[in-house]
Amino acid sequence: MPELPEIEALASFLRDRAVGRAITRIDVGSFSAVKTFDPPLQSLFGAEVTGAGRFGKFLDLDVDGLHLITHLSRAGWLHWRDSLPPAPPKPGRGPIAVRVHLSPEFPQGPTSGFDLTEAGTQKRLAVYLVRDPQEVPGIARLGPDALSLSADQLAELLVTARQQIKGALTEQTLIAGIGNAYSDEILHTAKLSPFKIAAKLTEDELARLHAAMIAVLTDAVQRSVGQKAATLKGEKRSGMQVHARTGLPCPVCGDTVREVSFHDKSFQYCPTCQTDGRELADRRLSKLIK
Ligand SMILES: [Zn+2]
Numbered sequence: 001m002p003e004l005p006e007i008e009a010l011a012s013f014l015r016d017r018a019v020g021r022a023i024t025r026i027d028v029g030s031f032s033a034v035k036t037f038d039p040p041l042q043s044l045f046g047a048e049v050t051g052a053g054r055f056g057k058f059l060d061l062d063v064d065g066l067h068l069i070t071h072l073s074r075a076g077w078l079h080w081r082d083s084l085p086p087a088p089p090k091p092g093r094g095p096i097a098v099r100v101h102l103s104p105e106f107p108q109g110p111t112s113g114f115d116l117t118e119a120g121t122q123k124r125l126a127v128y129l130v131r132d133p134q135e136v137p138g139i140a141r142l143g144p145d146a147l148s149l150s151a152d153q154l155a156e157l158l159v160t161a162r163q164q165i166k167g168a169l170t171e172q173t174l175i176a177g178i179g180n181a182y183s184d185e186i187l188h189t190a191k192l193s194p195f196k197i198a199a200k201l202t203e204d205e206l207a208r209l210h211a212a213m214i215a216v217l218t219d220a221v222q223r224s225v226g227q228k229a230a231t232l233k234g235e236k237r238s239g240m241q242v243h244a245r246t247g248l249p250c251p252v253c254g255d256t257v258r259e260v261s262f263h264d265k266s267f268q269y270c271p272t273c274q275t276d277g278r279e280l281a282d283r284r285l286s287k288l289i290k
Contacts, residue, residue: 001074004146004177005220006232007054010078012225014052014061014114017080022048022103023063024111027088029096030118036128036135039066044129049102055133056142056176067133068100070116073124077117080229083110097125114229142176147217149175151210158198158206165201165209166194166267178213181236182220184243184267186212188252193275194260194267242268 002010023044028034034041044063051062059078061068072078076097089096095117102113118125128136144153157175161168168174169183178186187194190212192205201209220239227235237244241251246259246268255272260280271277 001057001179001181002072002077002232003057003179003182004054004217005182005224006236007057007059007072007177008221009224009227009232010059010229011052011054013080013227013229014049014059017105017112018049018061018102018114019051020048021105022046023100024103025101027096027099027101029089029091029094029098030123030125031091032123033097033116033118033125034127034129036130039129039131041129044068055136055139056145056172057179058133058136058139060133065131067128067130069128069130069133069136069139070098071126071138072116073118073126075119075122076125077119077233078229079115079117080112081114082112084113095119097123098127138172141173143172143174144176146175146177146213147221149210149213151207154210154213155203155206158201161198163198164195165192165198168198169213177217180265180267181240181243182216184269185216185240188242188250188270188273189216191273193280194269195280242270244268 026041026044044066047064047066049061049063053060057071059070084099084101089099096115097118098116100113101111104111116125116127130136134140158168161174166183166187169178169186170180190208192209223235223239224232242257245257248257250257250270250273253270253272255270257268257270258279259266259268269275271279
């Protein structure tokens with residue numbers, strides 16, 4: 001799932017390529033992905049893209065005061081197309097949820113634009129067209145953005161959090177922007193067990209957690225921004241120390257990265273760096289992931 005750094009990079013990419021151009025057409029390949037009906041998507045036709053930004057893991061395209069907002073969910077992505085075919089994608093078939101056509105970058109240039117796609121059978125990608133981003137329920141519920149938090153603010157948020165720190169970091173209503181991958185990386189950098197209860201972290205542990213959160217996310221944003229949409233996923237993976245690296249050596253201490261899995265979710269950690277060498281049992285995850 002794309003998280004704060006990838007969404008930031010996609011917004012930056014759209015600021016470069018889409019801002020200043022008009023939306024000429026929108027094809028809907030998956031009607032269930034479009035969550036709003038007023039204003040209709042047609043109200044974007046002819047309007048100019050004036051900005052692109054991010055709310056937590058939501059991508060926001062500002063189209064002259066209207067906001068086309070996307071939550072890519074687990075398997076969604078944005079694909080830039082230098083040239084779009086005239087025929088619309090067939091609804092209900094293939095991965096394209098929504099295709100946005102933009103006016104040519106130069107006179108007589110090709111129609112370029114982007115596809116919002118979703119792989120797999122679980123269709124959870126969501127697109128909203130709203131006058132105010134706060135009309136999107138998931139945005140209205142967001143906690144403060146992870147990159148905006150001071151150490152004191154983070155400590156204040158966690159003091160009442162009775163859940164395990166892995167769950168707290170990924171709870172969007174508490175802290176916006178972090179998902180499974182970057183929470184693994186942040187906890188590894190902070191040398192914290194994912195199962196520690198958030199409210200019980202010591203002052204020293206909170207300071208390490210805050211420093212790691214800012215460092216990991218800032219580094220990932222710096223590596224991601226400037227990448228093309230197509231190369232972002234590879235960049236994300238190459239920067240990981242423990243996430244999705246089960247069985248590989250920890251780059252810090254050389255211990256073998258372990259995995260905890262539960263239903264269709266899994267996460268990774270290094271025992272030497274994070275849990276005093278102890279292996280974590282899978283069943284304890286039932287308390288962690290609802
Ligand atoms: Zn290690």
